[in-house]
Amino acid sequence: MAGVLGMVLSGTLALADDMGGGMGDMNGMSNMSSGMGSSSSSPAVGHGKGVVKSLDTKAGTVTITHGPIKEFGWKGMTMAFSVKHRSFLSSLKKGEQVQFDVIQDNNGPVITKIEERP
Numbered sequence: 001m002a003g004v005l006g007m008v009l010s011g012t013l014a015l016a017d018d019m020g021g022g023m024g025d026m027n028g029m030s031n032m033s034s035g036m037g038s039s040s041s042s043p044a045v046g047h048g049k050g051v052v053k054s055l056d057t058k059a060g061t062v063t064i065t066h067g068p069i070k071e072f073g074w075k076g077m078t079m080a081f082s083v084k085h086r087s088f089l090s091s092l093k094k095g096e097q098v099q100f101d102v103i104q105d106n107n108g109p110v111i112t113k114i115e116e117r118p
C-alpha cells in the first residue's frame, strides 16, 4: 500500500512542475501587454469642434469652447490650447466656429490642425 501512495505523490509533483512552466509563459505575456500599453499612450489624436473665445498671440494659445472630445474622454468645456504653429492664430478670429485636431504632449494639449467649420 505504501508503495502505491508514493507513486501517486510523485505523479502530483510532476504535475506541479508543469504548472510552474506554464506560469513562466504567463510572465512573458504580461511583459508583452505592458509593452503594448506604452505604445497606446503615445499621442492619440482627438477631434474637436468649438467656438474661438480668445486668442493670445504672445503665449501662442487659443481659448476654445469645445464639445466633447471622445478620443480623450473629455467633456465639453472652455479651455486654452497651445498650437503647433503660431501661424494658426493669425488665421483665426474670435467667435469663429472651428474644428480641430489635438494631441497631448508633456506640456498639455496641442492643436495640430484647426480650420473654420463649414
Ligand SMILES: [Cu+2]
Residues within 6 Å of the ligand: 066, 074, 075, 076, 077, 078, 079
Ligand atoms: Cu477641454
